[in-house]
Amino acid sequence: MNLDRCCIHTITTKPWSLNECVERYAAAGVKGISVWQNAVEGMTHTQAGELIRKNGLEVVSYVRGGFFPHTSAEERVKAIEHNKKLVEEAAALGAPLIVLVCGASPDQSLETSREQIQVGIEAVLPLAEQLNVKLAIEPLHPMYAADRSAINTLAQANDMSEAIGSSFVGVAVDVYHLWWEPNLEAEIKRCGKNGHLLAYHVCDWKVNTLDMLNDRGLMGEGCIDIKKISSWVDATGFDGYVEVEIFSNIYWQQNQQNFLNNIVKAFIEKV
């Protein structure tokens, strides 16, 4: 993939400050940055946005909102308030989009959690529309269904986006979560056709995954046919940034500049 479409999530190079991320990404020819909440430290979101644009980078998304389901109604209200705050932060940052890790509670059914997710998104939506920040439901791999997301397939994310029916709510397609999905090509087509394909994330699935959360692979290192999925995404007309999002205890322990160089190489060759 052409490097002009390359965006990197700050979490990918977690040891770096936002300042370092911005300078190093820009120097490597990367054009976009997705900002994790923890990366904005010691400055306001407005300042963070200025820092990024001053270095010639574009803010692609703010990560991450969600976690709407709770057995307690009070906790659900808190989650909605928290997400509203995130929308304000995203607007200050100049991020056009918030990624939603929707949440799940092990103490209730996935169906109930899904209902609470929809209620939560709809409660945040008016502010999101007002501040021009889109909300992207990220379906998470079924291995996260216990407590991270009750939305585990693109089919389910499409269902919910269609049920909500706003141009401000769509989907973040991540190859890590969805590569195994039975009707993935058709669901990507459906997502694009409805105008709901808002973001596209890449990394790889290592055949011997050592950690369920923090052992994602660099593109090309695993078993996902990323080029094929990219072709499906592009075929919908999507021409936005392709976001590299790698959580990895292994890579975080290595020299981050070398890692960045390898990301750029892999992005050009394997995405």
Place this chain on the structure above:
Amino acid sequence: MNLDRCCIHTITTKPWSLNECVERYAAAGVKGISVWQNAVEGMTHTQAGELIRKNGLEVVSYVRGGFFPHTSAEERVKAIEHNKKLVEEAAALGAPLIVLVCGASPDQSLETSREQIQVGIEAVLPLAEQLNVKLAIEPLHPMYAADRSAINTLAQANDMSEAIGSSFVGVAVDVYHLWWEPNLEAEIKRCGKNGHLLAYHVCDWKVNTLDMLNDRGLMGEGCIDIKKISSWVDATGFDGYVEVEIFSNIYWQQNQQNFLNNIVKAFIEKV
């Protein structure tokens, strides 16, 4: 669930020999045993079957065949031959069923692996029919799609069982693999209606799973609503054994008799 329907997989109490499994299970009031290949050691399969029946237990299944997909045609032929040998062993053991962990190859698409699985099962089927051993496709959780199974939903297992269309090929429903599946109730109904629901496995999904393979929970320890899924399975008319299959580095390190006592308790209270 009534203990009369309780079956335990030998792998659940891996530190025990088959002899110990048989004696302890029987003494605990367990009625069925599913025998893993590694448990038959120092005796023939015929002798193992006799040992089990002599102690008043029933052989429920032989575990496990499958692993059909390979990029090399030669390896695929070898896999089929291996599975034929397993069918013969199952027949000698007196097992009415072999559980198939169907396999996947990270070096080819899941679609190709699925085609090879179907070819493999159909190649083994004549011998299975001749020796009266059924073949149960076990859909595995999507986190095993890289190299363990390209069949990751009950929907896919139903599709394949229907495509093969033999009364000797069906499905093993395991709550660990399928609890998150979007249309699980409907797929269980479909499976039962077609006469394809051949086996039902239970354990639990721990919210903080430490190991992708060997950290399954005891029933009641995790977030799966096992009673609900059991009610769906029973509603199809299934009245066979309910098989406890727990891989756990944690439990394998503990006193196996205490663990067995806890399994029996959990089976009665939580299944």
